[in-house]
Every structure is written in structure tokens, then in C-alpha cells.
Amino acid sequence: xxxxxxxxxxGLPAKTIRYYEDIGFIRPARSANGYRQFAQKxxxxxxxxxxxxxLGFTIEDCRTLLALYEDRGRASADVKRVAQQNxxxxxxxxxxxxxxxxxxxxxxxxxxxxxxxxxxILDTLGGMPKA
Amino acid sequence: xxxxxxxxxxGLPAKTIRYYEDIGFIRPARSANGYRQFAQKxxxxxxxxxxxxxLGFTIEDCRTLLALYEDRGRASADVKRVAQQNxxxxxxxxxxxxxxxxxxxxxxxxxxxxxxxxxxILDTLGGMPKA
DNA sequence: CTTGACCTTCCACCAGCTGGAACCCTTATG
DNA sequence: CATAAGGGTTCCAGCTGGTGGAAGGTCAAG
Numbered sequence: 001x002x003x004x005x006x007x008x009x010x011g012l013p014a015k016t017i018r019y020y021e022d023i024g025f026i027r028p029a030r031s032a033n034g035y036r037q038f039a040q041k042x043x044x045x046x047x048x049x050x051x052x053x054x055l056g057f058t059i060e061d062c063r064t065l066l067a068l069y070e071d072r073g074r075a076s077a078d079v080k081r082v083a084q085q086n087x088x089x090x091x092x093x094x095x096x097x098x099x100x101x102x103x104x105x106x107x108x109x110x111x112x113x114x115x116x117x118x119x120x121i122l123d124t125l126g127g128m129p130k131a
Numbered sequence: 132x133x134x135x136x137x138x139x140x141x142g143l144p145a146k147t148i149r150y151y152e153d154i155g156f157i158r159p160a161r162s163a164n165g166y167r168q169f170a171q172k173x174x175x176x177x178x179x180x181x182x183x184x185x186l187g188f189t190i191e192d193c194r195t196l197l198a199l200y201e202d203r204g205r206a207s208a209d210v211k212r213v214a215q216q217n218x219x220x221x222x223x224x225x226x227x228x229x230x231x232x233x234x235x236x237x238x239x240x241x242x243x244x245x246x247x248x249x250x251x252i253l254d255t256l257g258g259m260p261k262a
Numbered sequence: 263c264t265t266g267a268c269c270t271t272c273c274a275c276c277a278g279c280t281g282g283a284a285c286c287c288t289t290a291t292g
Numbered sequence: 293c294a295t296a297a298g299g300g301t302t303c304c305a306g307c308t309g310g311t312g313g314a315a316g317g318t319c320a321a322g
Contacts, residue, residue, distance in 0.1 A: 044257060047257075048256050048257045051255075051256045052256055054231075055231050055234060055235050055256075056228070056231045056235070065253070065256065068250075068253060069253050069256070069257060072248060073248055074248050074250070075245065075246040075247065075248065076242050076243050076244055076245060076246075076247060076248065076249060076250035076251075076252075077244045077245055077246060079242065079250045079252045079253055080239060080242045080243075080244035080250075080252065081244075083235060083238060083239045083242070083252050084239055086235060087232065087235050087236060087239055090228055090231055090232050090235065091232065093228055094225060094228045094229065094232065097187070097221055097224055097225045097228070098225065100185075100186050100187045100221055101218065101221045101222065101225065103186060104186050104187070104214060104217060104218050104221065105218060107214060108211060108214045108215055108218055111207050111210065111211045111214070112207050112211075113207055113208045113211035113212075114206065114207060114208055115206040115207075115208060116206065116207060117203060117204055117205050117206065117207065118207060119199075119205070119207035119210045119211075120207075121207070121210045121211065121214050122196070122199060122200050122207075122210055124182075125179050125182045125183055125186075125196065125200070126175060126178075126179050126200060
């Protein structure tokens with residue numbers, strides 16, 4: 001398979017696949033003309049990474065997960081630990097965003113949104129106490 | 132005020148303040164020794180930006196908001212529009228994260244997390260259908 | 263006079279790609 | 293046979309929003 005095929009089948013842009021080679025996720029062979037030749041294994045790994053990324057795992061998480069994925073004798077506890085940490089990170093992000101949302105929503109509601117200059121949003125940003 | 136004072140009062144690191152000068156948020160005067168001399172106005176603007184950033188506004192949003200903040204004749208509708216867009220973006224992010232969370236939480240729950248190699252998390256990442 | 267806390271600039275780096283330039287390879291068509 | 297379209301290749305730069313560190317100037321205290 002050439003990079004275009006793998007891009008289509010994995011759902012990742014070709015640029016991203018080259019980048020993933022660059023950072024060592026895959027090591028495709030090269031044919032005589034210099035084109036990357038991808039094996040099924042490469043496609044699997046790329047698809048795996050694509051899914052992991054879409055679930056919010058970082059590149060370094062993916063590196064760990066890929067190593068565990070390749071290691072047939074790994075303990076599921078190791079994988080679970082990475083996933084749980086990711087879950088906790090996601091929970092933190094959600095909580096932060098919800099707090100932001102509440103504050104901002106309150107501001108938006110209190111703003112008339114007309115053509116007059118009086119604006120509680122700006123007033124608050126410019127003047128609210130440090131907390 | 133020197134940069135250290137402004138940093139303390141605005142709650143922003145000095146590095147960030149220099150960066151904000153770099154991107155044109157503020158234009159502090161310089162004293163004879165080359166030190167930045169901050170006016171109250173600069174402190175207000177930095178504090179304003181700090182708050183807006185903590186509510187998830189991008190740097191470009193802040194540029195817009197600062198311009199509106201400075202413009203005593205602005206229409207509150209303009210500010211509200213920016214805030215509402217930000218709110219919508221936050222909602223999208225929260226929804227995305229919640230979807231991630233649900234999938235990942237399901238995976239974590241289904242994984243034994245023991246010392247055996249069988250792991251539903253890796254199985255799913257490596258094998259689930261493209262959707 | 264030296265120490266230490268400031269301040270300055272500049273350059274490099276983080277994640278995770280993405281865009282573009284400049285070039286090569288392959289295949290089909292006129 | 294020339295050429296044009298549509299692959300592929302490399303490398304370099306840039307995005308966001310800063311952060312870290314080196315090398316050096318300045319200032320007040322002891």
C-alpha cells in the first residue's frame with residue numbers, strides 16, 4: 001500500500017502519517033522509487049493511534065499503548081492505568097469547562113446586547129475581584 | 132510600576148506580560164535604564180486579558196474584546212456576539228469530551244485490570260469498526 | 263565592593279500537526 | 293515522444309499560547 005491508500009483506510013491525513021513515522025510509531029519499508037510501502041500491521045497501528053487520539057490520549061499515551069498493544073504478554077492493569085489517568089484528565093477538563101461555561105453564560109444573559117455601550121461583560125472582565 | 136509589580140498585581144507571569152507586549156496588547160513606556168514602565172491602564176488591560184483567557188477566550192478574542200473595552204462608544208451587542216460564540220465553542224468542547232468520556236469509561240469498566248494479557252481496551256482500539 | 267534580586271534580549275522548545283515549495287515517479291492521452 | 297494529471301518525496305515554516313534558559317545590564321543593601 002502507498003501512503004494514499006493507508007490514509008484513506010485509516011482515516012488519517014497523509015501528512016499525519018508521515019509525522020507518525022517521524023516520531024517512530026511506524027517504520028514502513030521503502031520501495032525502489034522511494035515510496036513508503038505499508039504493511040497491514042502499519043495500517044492497524046495507525047488506525048489504533050487514530051482511535052486513541054480521538055479518545056483524547058496524548059501522543060506519549062499512544063506510544064505507551066502501542067507498546068502494550070504489541071506486547072502479547074502485557075498485563076491489562078498497565079493499559080487500564082493509562083486509560084484511567086486519561087479519564088481523570090478528561091473529567092478535570094470537563095469540570096473546568098463547565099465552570100467557565102457557567103460564568104460566561106451568566107455574563108451573556110446579563111448583557112442587553114443592544115446598540116448601547118453599557119456592557120456587563122466588559123464591566124465584569126475589567127472590574128471583578130481577583131477570585 | 133516595573134514588570135514584577137504588574138506581574139504580582141495582575142496574576143500573570145512576567146514572561147507572559149512580555150509576550151502580551153510582543154503581540155501588541157500593551158505598549159508600556161521605557162525608563163532610562165530600559166525597564167518597562169507600566170501605567171495603571173496597562174495593569175487594567177492585563178488583568179482584563181487574564182480574566183478573559185481564564186474564561187476560554189482566545190488571544191484573538193481578547194484583541195477584539197480589548198478594542199471594544201477601549202472604545203467607550205461600542206455597542207454591547209458586539210461584545211455579546213463574541214461571548215456567545217465563545218460559549219458555543221465551550222459547549223462543543225464539553226460535548227466532545229463527554230462523548231470521549233463515555234466511550235473511555237465504558238472501556239475502563241470492562242477491563243479486568245489484572246496481570247493477564249487479555250484487555251478489552253486494546254482489543255477495541257485495535258479492532259472496532261471505523262465509526 | 264560584592265551579593266542578590268531585579269530587569270533586559272534572544273533563542274529554542276512544548277503538542278500535534280498543517281501548509282507550501284520544489285522536486286521525482288507513473289500512467290494516460292494527443 | 294511530449295506533456296499533463298495525479299500520485300509520491302523532502303524540508304522548512306507556522307499555528308496557539310506561552311515557557312525555560314542563557315547571557316548580560318541595573319540597583320539597593322550590607
